[in-house]
Amino acid sequence: xxxxxxxxxxxxxxxxxxxxxxxxxxxxxxxxxxxxxxxxxxxxxxxxxxxxxxxxxxxxxxxxxxxxxxxxxxxxxxxxxxxxxxxxxxxxxxxxxxxxxxxxxxxxxxxxxxxxxxxxxxxxxxxxxxxxxxxxxxxxxxxxxxxxxxxxxxxxxxxxxxxxxxxxxxxxxxxxxxxxxxxxxxxxxxxxxxxxxxxxxxxxxxxxxxxxxxxxxxxxxxxxxxxxxxxxxxxxxxxxxxxxxxxxxxxxxxxxxxxxxxxxxxxxxxxxxxxxxxxxxxxxxxxxxxxxxxxxxxxxxxxxxxxxxxxxxxxxxxxxxxxxxxxxxxxxxxxxxxxxxxxxxxxxxxxxxxxxxxxxxxxxxxxxxxxxxxxxxxxxxxxxxxxxxxxxxxxxxxxxxxxxxxxxxxxxxxxxxxxxxxxxxxxxxxxxxxxxxxxxxxxxxxxxxxxxxxxxxx
Numbered sequence: 001x002x003x004x005x006x007x008x009x010x011x012x013x014x015x016x017x018x019x020x021x022x023x024x025x026x027x028x029x030x031x032x033x034x035x036x037x038x039x040x041x042x043x044x045x046x047x048x049x050x051x052x053x054x055x056x057x058x059x060x061x062x063x064x065x066x067x068x069x070x071x072x073x074x075x076x077x078x079x080x081x082x083x084x085x086x087x088x089x090x091x092x093x094x095x096x097x098x099x100x101x102x103x104x105x106x107x108x109x110x111x112x113x114x115x116x117x118x119x120x121x122x123x124x125x126x127x128x129x130x131x132x133x134x135x136x137x138x139x140x141x142x143x144x145x146x147x148x149x150x151x152x153x154x155x156x157x158x159x160x161x162x163x164x165x166x167x168x169x170x171x172x173x174x175x176x177x178x179x180x181x182x183x184x185x186x187x188x189x190x191x192x193x194x195x196x197x198x199x200x201x202x203x204x205x206x207x208x209x210x211x212x213x214x215x216x217x218x219x220x221x222x223x224x225x226x227x228x229x230x231x232x233x234x235x236x237x238x239x240x241x242x243x244x245x246x247x248x249x250x251x252x253x254x255x256x257x258x259x260x261x262x263x264x265x266x267x268x269x270x271x272x273x274x275x276x277x278x279x280x281x282x283x284x285x286x287x288x289x290x291x292x293x294x295x296x297x298x299x300x301x302x303x304x305x306x307x308x309x310x311x312x313x314x315x316x317x318x319x320x321x322x323x324x325x326x327x328x329x330x331x332x333x334x335x336x337x338x339x340x341x342x343x344x345x346x347x348x349x350x351x352x353x354x355x356x357x358x359x360x361x362x363x364x365x366x367x368x369x370x371x372x373x374x375x376x377x378x379x380x381x382x383x384x385x386x387x388x389x390x391x392x393x394x395x396x397x398x399x400x401x402x403x404x405x406x407x408x409x410x411x412x413x414x415x416x417x418x419x420x421x422x423x424x425x426x427x428x429x430x431x432x433x434x435x436x437x438x439x440x441x442x443x444x445x446x447x448x449x450x451x452x453x454x455x456x457x458x
Contacts, residue, residue: 009330023155100368367435
């Protein structure tokens, strides 16, 4: 096992890894985006969409488990793609994933500022961006442990909210809590048919659902800074998969029972409507707080992921050497600084070039998570072949991807279908039209400008 972390500190515990992965998938896409899925696929279709999305995530996590436990690395799938697929692919995956998270940090900060307007209408959005951006930068600059601890508590708030919602919502469904407007029970599930908009609508919503599960791969990025990865990672990966599917499945089931599917798509958040129906006071304010917490959590994780990805690129000779240096506390400070600067520039483009540059960046970012998942599946496939060709035995692997090669191939194909199906939706088609040229451009840049220099250094 490669335990070399090149100056990074192994300070994260199993509870940190679990909450980093679980918290990464519970964001505003779930709290707000679930309304779109329900309104398009219908109640039973929405439940089915999330179960299928959870299955795709499960396949990817099985592949990531074998890779990270055999090769714990802070660069995670960027490092694996470089080693087991090819350096050009590693270059492309790393830079697009880095850009995607840097842009996401900017998006989350802008959304936080807009959300805070509910309570502080006179404070400008850029002031909230500056305040929360500075806090997140300091949290990440102090140590990996401070990031992990902060993310742990963010995730606790989000998970606790979902658990409470499931319990209280179930009580309302079974008539223990009166609902405004009547209609207790499960009649909303089937009264308009099983698939009111047809089965094809489920395929369309798989795009949004698949993105809502993105973030679980962060457990692989954090693997290089975790204590005893061979023991903590299997537990964190298994808990993340099962509990994510359980939380999402139960929460969506409760949601579609409480909120008529035709109303879900025309409200800010179906959770607000459900809480209102249960007569809980200050429902909108409660959800506002949870959404802000979710936004801070995603921005915090995004800044960490972008920093470690830049660090990995530097270590692989694909970015300036300075970004691979670390502080005494094991933080790649210059990688953090450049990631934060790019996030800040994205903030500026959101104001001055929102319809061009900013939209392009976000559209490219939209494809990066799926590309990362595809690279994980392909890396596991080629890693196992490489491992066996060099005399390795499958039984010696601490974590084994089952049903090889079916699992990595199926994971790759399903994610490819999700990415290409974005063309079917006008709202997401730009991600493909800009994402594919960006992928090609990365390969060209690598083989024209980077490859020769890397070979000379070797």
